[in-house]
Amino acid sequence: MQYGVLTKGTVVFMSHKSFVWLCLLPLAVVTTAFFLLPMARLVVVGAEGPQGLAGYLAILTEPRYRATLINTIVLAAATTVVTLIIATVAGMFLQRHRFPGRAVLIAMLTFPLAFPGVVVGFLIILLAGRQGLIGDLSNRLFGEKIVFAYSIYGLFLGYLYFSIPRVILTIMAAVQKLDVGLEEAARSLGASPWAVQRDVVLPALGPAFVASGAIAFATAMGAFGTAFTLATNIDVLPMLIYTEFTLAANFATSAALSVGLGFIAWAILALARSFSGGTVAAAG
Amino acid sequence: MNVIGDHGASVRVETCGKTFVDGTRALEPATLDIARGETLVLLGPSGCGKTTMLRIIAGLELPDVGGKVLFDGKDMTSVPIEKRNVGMVFQSYALFPNMTVADNIGYGLKIRGVGKHERASRVAELVALTNITGLENRRITQLSGGQRQRVALARAVAIRPGILLLDEPLTALDAALRDRLRGELNRLLRALGITTIYVTHDQAEAMELGDRVVVMQKGVIAQVGTPREIYFEPNSRFVAEFIGAANIIEAPVENGQLLLPGGRQPIGGDANLTTAVAMIRPETIGIVAAGSAPLSGTIDSVSFIGDRQRMIIGGASSKIIAVDAPNTITAKAGERVGLLIAPDAVRLLPPGN
Numbered sequence A: 001m002q003y004g005v006l007t008k009g010t011v012v013f014m015s016h017k018s019f020v021w022l023c024l025l026p027l028a029v030v031t032t033a034f035f036l037l038p039m040a041r042l043v044v045v046g047a048e049g050p051q052g053l054a055g056y057l058a059i060l061t062e063p064r065y066r067a068t069l070i071n072t073i074v075l076a077a078a079t080t081v082v083t084l085i086i087a088t089v090a091g092m093f094l095q096r097h098r099f100p101g102r103a104v105l106i107a108m109l110t111f112p113l114a115f116p117g118v119v120v121g122f123l124i125i126l127l128a129g130r131q132g133l134i135g136d137l138s139n140r141l142f143g144e145k146i147v148f149a150y151s152i153y154g155l156f157l158g159y160l161y162f163s164i165p166r167v168i169l170t171i172m173a174a175v176q177k178l179d180v181g182l183e184e185a186a187r188s189l190g191a192s193p194w195a196v197q198r199d200v201v202l203p204a205l206g207p208a209f210v211a212s213g214a215i216a217f218a219t220a221m222g223a224f225g226t227a228f229t230l231a232t233n234i235d236v237l238p239m240l241i242y243t244e245f246t247l248a249a250n251f252a253t254s255a256a257l258s259v260g261l262g263f264i265a266w267a268i269l270a271l272a273r274s275f276s277g278g279t280v281a282a283a284g
Numbered sequence B: 001m002n003v004i005g006d007h008g009a010s011v012r013v014e015t016c017g018k019t020f021v022d023g024t025r026a027l028e029p030a031t032l033d034i035a036r037g038e039t040l041v042l043l044g045p046s047g048c049g050k051t052t053m054l055r056i057i058a059g060l061e062l063p064d065v066g067g068k069v070l071f072d073g074k075d076m077t078s079v080p081i082e083k084r085n086v087g088m089v090f091q092s093y094a095l096f097p098n099m100t101v102a103d104n105i106g107y108g109l110k111i112r113g114v115g116k117h118e119r120a121s122r123v124a125e126l127v128a129l130t131n132i133t134g135l136e137n138r139r140i141t142q143l144s145g146g147q148r149q150r151v152a153l154a155r156a157v158a159i160r161p162g163i164l165l166l167d168e169p170l171t172a173l174d175a176a177l178r179d180r181l182r183g184e185l186n187r188l189l190r191a192l193g194i195t196t197i198y199v200t201h202d203q204a205e206a207m208e209l210g211d212r213v214v215v216m217q218k219g220v221i222a223q224v225g226t227p228r229e230i231y232f233e234p235n236s237r238f239v240a241e242f243i244g245a246a247n248i249i250e251a252p253v254e255n256g257q258l259l260l261p262g263g264r265q266p267i268g269g270d271a272n273l274t275t276a277v278a279m280i281r282p283e284t285i286g287i288v289a290a291g292s293a294p295l296s297g298t299i300d301s302v303s304f305i306g307d308r309q310r311m312i313i314g315g316a317s318s319k320i321i322a323v324d325a326p327n328t329i330t331a332k333a334g335e336r337v338g339l340l341i342a343p344d345a346v347r348l349l350p351p352g353n
Helices: A002-046 A054-061 A063-096 A102-109 A117-128 A133-142 A152-177 A180-188 A193-222 A225-230 A237-247 A251-282 B050-058 B101-111 B116-129 B145-158 B175-192 B203-209 B227-232 B237-242
Strands: B011-019 B025-034 B039-043 B068-071 B086-089 B163-167 B195-200 B212-217 B220-225 B247-254 B257-260 B263-266 B275-280 B285-289 B295-304 B308-314 B321-326 B336-341 B346-349
Touching: A002 A251, A054 A063, A054 A251, A063 A102, A063 A152, A063 A193, A063 A237, A063 A251, A102 A152, A117 A133, A117 A152, A117 A225, A152 A193, A152 A225, A180 A193, A180 B086, A193 A237, A193 A251, A225 A237, A237 A251, B011 B050, B025 B050, B025 B220, B039 B050, B039 B203, B050 B086, B050 B163, B050 B195, B050 B212, B086 B145, B101 B116, B101 B145, B116 B145, B145 B163, B145 B175, B175 B203, B195 B203, B203 B227, B212 B227, B212 B237, B220 B227, B220 B237, B237 B247, B237 B275, B237 B346, B247 B321, B263 B295, B285 B321
Parallel strands: B039 B195, B039 B212, B086 B163, B163 B195
Antiparallel strands: B011 B025, B011 B068, B212 B220, B247 B257, B247 B275, B257 B263, B275 B346, B285 B336, B295 B308, B295 B336, B308 B321
């Protein structure tokens, strides 16, 4: 009797196992073809320049690369922080209040999700370019045309424009899940509206900040279309990779820069995640 | 045990009604007085307006125009909850998940600027009082339901509130734990001597905890009284049926006796009545031999519960009559028995609802 049961169990286990392997096959093929092989090739190409492996080091030692790298990180970080602030205030308001036109407003706010970077760049030029709205207005008011579309500030504005919708939707979903009782409890204990935000609401939204902030950061690190539309000489990493690759035909450097860009974005995401986990656990 | 001290406030709710933005009337204008140190229970089925009343007293809802909330005679109607000095326990407990047990309990003190040292000693007092010693540094997610309930209570009383407000604090717990915590909560509330307003839909909780009970139905106060008054002298059919088990009998009256299919039942009160709605509690009916009581019926079923047995009697009245008989009687289904009911155990209710 016992022997029979055992055999039966083993047979079921075996077939189940091979079934799982079969299901893993598409994942394995896709991972190898689209991720492992090109990535490995990229890493190898990066070390095939005249400097060899030191080509990677050049990202940090060569002043032009280093400045671009710092520029990109600062820009992405600033975009993330400002996006989070705007999206949190706006998202909280939109989730907590019902007013006529709310649905239209939310639809409008999420509109940029549909635009490619090129269109976003075009919109920034329409707003702050040489024939832009801000330039026209400042010209009439102060007799001076304010134009910043083609600078890093224009790029910052463009990144904000497409980061806010992504973050706002995540924040709104998180606010919806907040237990209103928590805020009421804090108030009953004497907490002012500011204290309630500081001690209860913001800590509860922490995971949403990390998740959406990470996406905003990674997107801003690698966005190319907007930068390309605004100007070909803004110093951000994706532009540098493009010029090294197409204009200078410097395959090794552009590969090394690509690997560097990917590594930094990934590392900062990982760091943000573990950091937020740490603060959540140590809060209070 | 003088952790709270004597600083309960008296509460007066004056013609407070509540109509929500969408037009639903949650509470008809009602007036209530709650004495210093009293425990008042708001009791009723869901949607009766009890939670709305509590939230108006807390300051989480504004009453409709004309309504007023007074603490110790002082008008608090437009004072926001954070300035009312009320302790509140929520049904979901609403404990802060980003803080430890000790930080939760000490939060109100921290907000009030109480120093770290004093805060710690006060938290320690409350931890001991609510029997959660050893859990101070736990996270909220590591606590059981009963432990969370205690932390929520400790947090609410830590600020020495003038009034303690509890919104169904035991509803989220399983039955056995609920019974145990009910007794514990009762002792604690008595020891604290604080003015307490307690919302529940559970009549057993209301009976045990309340100095007075306010029975509510559809936004209206149906009756206010001590647990005994509410139980023995309900003023309406709704209250009679909501509190405990009740046999409601509608029958014609002749010479001070209910005329029933199974005989006659003498009643007290006005001799000129022609019809009556009578309430008889199951435990006030005696089972005797058929013929030795003016009223008799046939046993439909017997459920042995342990400390007593519930018998369902048919044929005595137009509806079945429930009787809680002593557990020693050995009558069986199908037997004909007499029902002995003292006239003063029959409570006449106003006709209708």
